[in-house]
Amino acid sequence: MLRPEELSKPVMRMLACTVAALATVAPATAQDVAKPSIVGTEETLEDGQVVTRLTPGAAPRALQDNRRSDNAAPDDPPSPPESRQDAPSVLAIVSHPDDEIVFAPVLARIAREGGEVTLVFATSGDQGPGTSGLEAGDALASLREDEGRCAAFALGLEEPIYWRFGDGTLAANARNTQDAMRDMGERIAGLIALHDPSVIMTWGPDGGYGHADHRITSSAVTQVVQAMGPDRPDLLYAAFVAGEQEGGDDDAPPGFEGWARTHPSLITDRIAYEPFDLDAAMAAVNCYESQFDATARETLAGTLHQRVWRGQVSFRLAFAKPR
Numbered sequence: 001m002l003r004p005e006e007l008s009k010p011v012m013r014m015l016a017c018t019v020a021a022l023a024t025v026a027p028a029t030a031q032d033v034a035k036p037s038i039v040g041t042e043e044t045l046e047d048g049q050v051v052t053r054l055t056p057g058a059a060p061r062a063l064q065d066n067r068r069s070d071n072a073a074p075d076d077p078p079s080p081p082e083s084r085q086d087a088p089s090v091l092a093i094v095s096h097p098d099d100e101i102v103f104a105p106v107l108a109r110i111a112r113e114g115g116e117v118t119l120v121f122a123t124s125g126d127q128g129p130g131t132s133g134l135e136a137g138d139a140l141a142s143l144r145e146d147e148g149r150c151a152a153f154a155l156g157l158e159e160p161i162y163w164r165f166g167d168g169t170l171a172a173n174a175r176n177t178q179d180a181m182r183d184m185g186e187r188i189a190g191l192i193a194l195h196d197p198s199v200i201m202t203w204g205p206d207g208g209y210g211h212a213d214h215r216i217t218s219s220a221v222t223q224v225v226q227a228m229g230p231d232r233p234d235l236l237y238a239a240f241v242a243g244e245q246e247g248g249d250d251d252a253p254p255g256f257e258g259w260a261r262t263h264p265s266l267i268t269d270r271i272a273y274e275p276f277d278l279d280a281a282m283a284a285v286n287c288y289e290s291q292f293d294a295t296a297r298e299t300l301a302g303t304l305h306q307r308v309w310r311g312q313v314s315f316r317l318a319f320a321k322p323r
Contacts, residue, residue, distance in 0.1 A: 087110055087113040087114045087115030088110060088115050088197075088198040088199050089115060089116040089117075089195060089196065089197045089198050089199070090107070090110050090115060090116070090117045090118070090197055090198070090199045090200070090201060091118050091120070091191060091192065091195055091197040091199070091200045091201070091233070092107060092117065092118065092119050092120065092200075092201045092202070093120045093122070093188065093191075093200065093201075093202045093217060093221050094119075094120070094121060094122070094202060094203065094214075094217060095121070095122045095123055095170070095203070095211070095213040095214050095216075095217045096121060096122075096123055096124075096125040096128065096144075096167065096213065097121050097124065097125050097144045097145065097147055097148030097151070097160075097288070098125070098144075098147070098148070098151070098288050098291050099121070099203070099214070100119060100151065100152075100155075100284070101151075101281070101284065101285060101300070101301070101304075102208065102238045103201060103238055103313050103315075104151075104155060104280070104281035104284050104285075104301070105273035105277040105278055105280070105281045105305075105309065105313060106201075106271045106273060106277075106313045107119070107155050107157065107201075108155045108156055108273070108276070108277040108280035108281060108284075109271070109272075109273045109274065109277040111155060111156035111157055112156055112276060112277065112280075116195065116197075117155075117156075117157050117158075118157075118158070118161065118191065118195050118197070119148075119152050119157050119158075119160040119161070120160065120161045120163065120191065121145075121148055121160055121161070121162050121163070122163050122165050122170065122184065122213070122217050123163070123164065123165050123166065123167040123168075123170070123213065124141035124142075124144055124145050124148075124162055124164050124167065125140070125141065125144040125167050126138065126140050126141035126144070126166070126167045127140075127166075127167035127168045128140075128144070128167060128168075128291070129290065130288075130290050130291035130292065131290065131291065131292060131293050132289075132290035132291075134290065136167075140290070141164070141167075143290055144290060144291075145162055147287045147288050147289065147290060147291075148160050148162070148287075150284075150287035151284035151285075151287040151288065152284075154280055154283035154284040154286075154287060155280050155281070155283075155284050156280060161191075163180075163184070163187060165179075165180060165181045165184070166179075166181070167213070168212070168213060169181070169213075170184075170212065170213045170216040170217065171212040171213070171215065171216050174216055184220045185220055185223060185224050188220060188221055188224045189224050192224065192225075192228075192233065197233045198233055198234065199233055199234045199235075199236060200221060200225060200233045200234070200235045200236065201236045201238065201315070202217060202218050202221045202222075202235070202236075202237065202238070203215070203217055203218040203237065203238060204218060204237030204238060204239060204260070204262070204316060205218055205219070205222075205237070206260030207260075208238070208240070208259055208260065209256075209258055209259045209260065210260070218237065221235065222235065222318060225318065225319070226318075226319065230321075230322045232319070234317060234321075235317070235318035235319060236268075236269060236315035236316070236317060236318070237262075237315060237316045237317075237318055238313075238315060239262040239266075239267055239314045239315055239316045240256070240259045240260060240261055240262060240308070240314075241261065241262055241264055241267055241314050242261035242262060242263050242264065243261075243264065253303045253304065253307045253308060254303075255296075256308070262314070262316055266316050267314050267315070267316060268315065268316055268317040269314070269315040269316075269317065270312040270313070270314050270315075271312060271313050271315065272311060272312045273309075273311065273312070273313065278301065278305055281301045281305075282301040282302065284301075285297055285300050285301045286298075
């Protein structure tokens with residue numbers, strides 16, 4: 001688990017892909033939904049993946065809207081603290097662009113303090129139109145990948161990795177020897193070998209609210225880590241703590257009703273974040289115009305901060321460290 005000397009204590013977050021509801025209007029075209037304003041150049045990696053390298057200083061619109069002015073007044077909040085030498089290296093593996101929202105402030109904090117954060121999306125969300133009105137398919141996948149890049153940039157991260165497995169198919173294809181999803185474990189192991197993270201973050205076995213893609217992603221990551229020796233990375237599951245909502249478990253924030261709860265006795269890490277990190281999380285949420293309407297984008301991170309995280313994001317350590 002993350003030790004106090006690595007990161008001080010804090011809260012929990014919840015994912016974006018639940019709150020969005022399908023639009024009832026006629027299907028939109030890709031041109032109808034504005035893509036995040038990212039400036040960069042495309043590059044083809046050795047494995048054939050095409051990524052967009054962000055141009056330094058060319059922030060997405062969502063981030064620009066939430067940045068503090070360089071000419072801030074004297075009473076404005078101070079600049080973020082300097083980076084730390086002991087910041088952990090983190091590999092965050094989730095299923096869809098917007099899943100990272102559940103622990104976004106923590107990712108922002110680690111990146112701000114100088115830690116390496118690698119964000120991986122197993123799918124491009126090509127079957128989840130959210131509020132966009134787009135039909136499922138390549139145009140939606142392209143849009144959601146751009147939104148994921150925008151969110152990563154807002155959190156201060158590098159270009160995210162997209163494996164482009166079929167959205168909504170991970171469970172069905174887990175035993176399909178002809179499907180690319182079969183090499184998911186190898187990809188996870190390869191990233192661990194490449195980045196040597198001290199911490200891996202992913203969904204818990206509950207998948208948040210039972211989403212099959214979330215469950216399979218969690219299972220695949222767990223399977224790889226459990227086969228590693230005592231020097232393995234700490235595997236942290238995102239957790240929605242039971243009994244910590246103001247009105248009890250029945251008073252969950254809108255859109256999070258029915259989410260799985262973790263008993264407080266099993267929570268091993270409560271990682272604190274600062275206002276700068278919450279600002280970054282808000283900017284990240286604002287990137288997902290296809291998944292949330294304007295009101296949801298404006299309020300989601302604040303609602304999680306006030307009613308779920310409360311200054312710290314909660315996790316459960318999957319495997320105890322040997323004594």
